Amino acid sequence: MDMARRLPQLVRRSVALAWTIDRWAALGLLVCQAVSGAMQALGLLAVSRTIGALLSSGDVYGRLLSAWPSLAMLAVAAAVRALLGIAVTWLSSRLGPQMSREAELRLLQAVTEVELSAYDAPGFTHRKEAADRGAEIVQDLVTDGQDLIASLASLVAGAGVLTALHPALLPLLVLASFPQAVAQVSAARVRYLARLRAGGDHRLLSILRWHVCDRYTADQIRAGTMAGFLVTRYRHITERINRADRQAADTGARMSVLGAVCGGLASSAVWAAVVWLLSNGRMSVGHAGTAVFALQTVGTALRGLVAGGARIMRTGLYMDDWSEFLVEAGGYRMRRGTGNPAPPQEIRVRDLVFRYEEAANDALRGVSLTLRRGEVVALVGYNGSGKTTLARLLSGLYLPTTGSITWDGVPTADLDPHAMWAQVALVPQDYARWPLTARENITLGRPTEGGDADIHAACAQSGADEVVGELRSGLDTVLARDWLGGQELSGGQWQRIALTRAFHRPAGLLVLDEPTSALDPLGEHRIFAGLREVAATRAVVLITHRLTNVAVADRIVVLDKGSVVQEGTFPELVAEPGLFRDLWTYQHTRETHRPGEPTGPGEPAAPASTAAVSSVAAETEGA
Numbered sequence: 001m002d003m004a005r006r007l008p009q010l011v012r013r014s015v016a017l018a019w020t021i022d023r024w025a026a027l028g029l030l031v032c033q034a035v036s037g038a039m040q041a042l043g044l045l046a047v048s049r050t051i052g053a054l055l056s057s058g059d060v061y062g063r064l065l066s067a068w069p070s071l072a073m074l075a076v077a078a079a080v081r082a083l084l085g086i087a088v089t090w091l092s093s094r095l096g097p098q099m100s101r102e103a104e105l106r107l108l109q110a111v112t113e114v115e116l117s118a119y120d121a122p123g124f125t126h127r128k129e130a131a132d133r134g135a136e137i138v139q140d141l142v143t144d145g146q147d148l149i150a151s152l153a154s155l156v157a158g159a160g161v162l163t164a165l166h167p168a169l170l171p172l173l174v175l176a177s178f179p180q181a182v183a184q185v186s187a188a189r190v191r192y193l194a195r196l197r198a199g200g201d202h203r204l205l206s207i208l209r210w211h212v213c214d215r216y217t218a219d220q221i222r223a224g225t226m227a228g229f230l231v232t233r234y235r236h237i238t239e240r241i242n243r244a245d246r247q248a249a250d251t252g253a254r255m256s257v258l259g260a261v262c263g264g265l266a267s268s269a270v271w272a273a274v275v276w277l278l279s280n281g282r283m284s285v286g287h288a289g290t291a292v293f294a295l296q297t298v299g300t301a302l303r304g305l306v307a308g309g310a311r312i313m314r315t316g317l318y319m320d321d322w323s324e325f326l327v328e329a330g331g332y333r334m335r336r337g338t339g340n341p342a343p344p345q346e347i348r349v350r351d352l353v354f355r356y357e358e359a360a361n362d363a364l365r366g367v368s369l370t371l372r373r374g375e376v377v378a379l380v381g382y383n384g385s386g387k388t389t390l391a392r393l394l395s396g397l398y399l400p401t402t403g404s405i406t407w408d409g410v411p412t413a414d415l416d417p418h419a420m421w422a423q424v425a426l427v428p429q430d431y432a433r434w435p436l437t438a439r440e441n442i443t444l445g446r447p448t449e450g451g452d453a454d455i456h457a458a459c460a461q462s463g464a465d466e467v468v469g470e471l472r473s474g475l476d477t478v479l480a481r482d483w484l485g486g487q488e489l490s491g492g493q494w495q496r497i498a499l500t501r502a503f504h505r506p507a508g509l510l511v512l513d514e515p516t517s518a519l520d521p522l523g524e525h526r527i528f529a530g531l532r533e534v535a536a537t538r539a540v541v542l543i544t545h546r547l548t549n550v551a552v553a554d555r556i557v558v559l560d561k562g563s564v565v566q567e568g569t570f571p572e573l574v575a576e577p578g579l580f581r582d583l584w585t586y587q588h589t590r591e592t593h594r595p596g597e598p599t600g601p602g603e604p605a606a607p608a609s610t611a612a613v614s615s616v617a618a619e620t621e622g623a
Ligand SMILES: Nc1ncnc2c1ncn2[C@@H]1O[C@H](COP(=O)(O)OP(=O)(O)OP(=O)(O)O)[C@@H](O)[C@H]1O
Pocket: 120, 356, 357, 359, 363, 381, 382, 383, 384, 385, 386, 387, 388, 389, 390
């Protein structure tokens, strides 16, 4: 029932997709199949006439002469069908891959248009991966659909001819085919359900394969001696799938045998009917001969229809992953305003509460603060206190759950997101290492009017000038080892490139999330020494755990468990008791302690003597 209900919908869907891509090819395929079916009917009629003429009375030459026109018709029908078969293969192989590429493009488009929060929805990424496989397999719909339509055309042709030969033959054949058809549908259903149940396992396998083969996990798999563990896990899942597949194959085979036995018995009845019609003169020998061919044609077409239906159902299962994901992505589509912001003079946060999708607690609660152009604001706090989340909200990557964030008085939800992000330069903790040229890695596809001169200026600010200077083909070098002529960078060199991206972008808000975590002390010093200059035309948000560096900020906002617990300048915060002074004292003591002194957690930390704190504050201010 499921198959019968979904088949027309699947065929319609694949024809619709094919139609939007290449309507002539789609039309050509449908016409070819229809004409091929007509040729098959014509061929069967020609067979009937040929047999009739050959078995008639008269000399051999006379009989051959009278059989000649129908023989010619048979040959023409066969030749046209052969040519149509070639045309179908040609059109399918043109259309199929295009359909997959189109499906992939629609997927990419849908994914780039969803809110970032969609990725936090449980299973979103897995469903996206399944949709990806669905898009790849969409091309099979063309061949599966063609097989189905070809079988249908043969069935109609054979059935038409049989009815013309004798009205009783078709109902008899339908009765004879029924057990086989039921057996095949049941077997296909068993395999289909097994496949459906194993869907999760198949996805798991593909994720595991990706992680095991990826070069960025290759070192950890080796150093962590994980290969055996991962391969064993993979083998366990494969065994589970194999077990289910074997079971389905065995059950399917049992059903097919049962169907074949019943079908064989029923077919004997059809043949007996043909013999009976022949013996009492109700059917000519020529018609009986044609009936043999027509019965074979219809039988093969019925089997083809069921097998093709089962295949298209399986392909449809994958295609469902694709189309369901597109619907899901549509639900997460960004629906924001159309405001086109200038570089913001002031970003205001009021009573901000934010909770990630499906999270049990708020990541931010009751946060209020103001950022101004030309100002560096540092966010400080323990791991998980909400710094990155707040930075993402300030950049408009997320929208507040309650409360508001405004850019020069306009809520971020009312701004056009793409126009807004053109005003954001972001250096996240995990920056992308695009397998593109150094130039493209810096401009991100948005070169400025100054061209390479602007790139070199940004490189000088970030310290990437040394990195680019050592590249084989300068800015034209592809930053990926596996690519021809590519060159791989170290972690710190990549971070300099990520910083260059942000400095190069003419954006009004600069967000630096742990921007120097991989830099050497000299590189780090260079960034912070130049930060004031960078901030002259921007609002800068700086997140770092290295508290010596936050002295550069105009204001420091201290977060704890998603709330702002302190706000002030560096000297103010080191002078007043609170989380910042505790963190500072602990870090500073660790950095300046002599070996052997107790400093770790659980060991008595040095007391925060006001004198020590103020001396360090003065020292840092001086620096
Ligand atoms: N995508 C997410 N889905 C659900 N919860 C998240 C997500 N990202 C972060 N969180 C949770 O939100 C809280 C704040 O995380 P956030 O990354 O903002 O902290 P952070 O202060 O930047 O931490 P760190 O110093 O480690 O970078 C944490 O409790 C974290 O578990």
